[in-house]
Amino acid sequence: MANLLSTLLSSSNALNAYEQVLAVTQNNVANASTPGYAKQTLPLEAMSFDLVSGAMGGVRAGQVLSARDQYAEQAVRQQTSAQGNSQQSVNSLQSLQSLFDVSGSSGISAALNQLFQSFSAWGQSPSDTNARQSVIANAGELAAAFQQTASGLAGLEQDTGAQLQQTVTQVNQLVGQLQQLNVQRQGNVSSDPGTDAQMNSLLEQLSQYVSFTASYQADGSVAVLLNGQTPLLLENSQYSLAYQPGQGPPAAQILAADGADATAASTGGQLGALLQMRNQTLPSYLGDPSQPGDLNTMAKQFADRVNQILTSGVAADGTTPGAALFQYDTTNPANVAASLEVSPGVTPDQLAATDPGPPSVSNGIPLALSQLATPQAAADQIDGESFSSFYGAMAARAGSGFNDANGQLQTDQASLAQAQQLRQQTSGVSLDEEATTLIQFQRAYEANSRLITVLDQLTLDTINILTT
């Protein structure tokens, strides 16, 4: 009789267990298309079998476990953050690259070539008024090109600032929604698939903007720390970030809720890329209170050298000194390119062609100016290279930055897809099966890794052969 009751009890437990499994499966089907939903599993545990003590074996339902592996979720968030960062870098650097034309058909590069040609033409007919007029006109074109590039960079600074403000607002809004979920979840430790899904979806959205760590607390709430350092969300309290533009450096700051500087902690996601653009990349071109920036350095050195050569000359009468061609704002080293212009009122007659020497050379000044195109003397160079090369390097930096960011974006997109796939693969896999797979993986990784190393070396050898 006792055995019969035990058998019936065992059957009853099994039926209850399978009923719960069915409920979990139905829940999975119903939420299959819910963003951020994690498949739920109900493990069945074996019960002990001992006829002496009346234990009849069978199965019972264990605690409902979320198949969402926190580890897999974190990996997806890390890759989302990396992808957000590289996507933003591509967008920003594309705008920057468009300001620098290296083809020589427009912008500073073309204007510089035109001016060098007019110096050369003036050297061939030093007393020709048209040749001098052409020098003044081309100098005006070059100044306008510097102004235009500086204006484009300043516009990019403003856009980046606006995007920083929008990103910080977006981060605060998402953390605010997470805080609402924390309030709902506190004290309600049992897993609610709907709330879990919302929380994971919000965390994934947030990771696009910033890099953070999220950890689940015993009371069911989630704690979010910016880059593992600055609190954004703890229990029911949200700690909002603030964007503070300044003159720099740094030009843009992110402040934590207590007013502390959290800029250094804001390295990942879109926010990290925008800060990099605003605080590092753009000042390297346009300057800030700590540096003039390459565009201003070039504008100043070129204008100063041209003026120095021109004012060292004398007019055909042998006494009247030559006039300076360029002028700019001398009070702010970061405003040279934006303010560069041809000195108002300068006329062709004031451009002195004669180098007084001794010996005096009638076209010495335009010849000296022509030398700026292919400089030999250190005084005609900037950082040891010609002005054209210096500009080319500036443009190439923008171009290669854009190309690198594009390559990084491709890799990050693939890595994100991989992390999402790995999350999907681990969901619902038993620990036994997983342990076996891990060993198989390990062997396969080693074999592939050796081949990748060989291929990497082969491609580098290929590049070397092609370049030598």
Next chain:
Amino acid sequence: MGGATAVERMGTARSQIERVCGWLTSPSPETLDRCSGVLESAVAELAGGASWLAHARGNPEAMAEAWHLNRAVKRAGKLLESARQYHARWSRIRGAMTQGYGHQGIVPPPVLPGRISLQG
């Protein structure tokens, strides 16, 4: 002519590596086995390059293709490494969770549980 051959060879190797990149976004022991075969083919394609690359020196198209190829290899390497790290880290976490930390904090590898138990 020589340049075209070099470009074609590198293009073939690149398409093989890009196929591997596609597989590596969904890594499993089976896909990794397939990757090994294709990577070996890519190595064979590029091996002995000194002879056929010499004709392509200074060819900008060949140079561009070489850089594309190098980038594809680096991307494949990154994907392989991130998948390896994913499993290695999880393996360590799992080892620590199931067996604790050993001497000097070393985490033991996960143990394959026995599946059959016999009693007399």
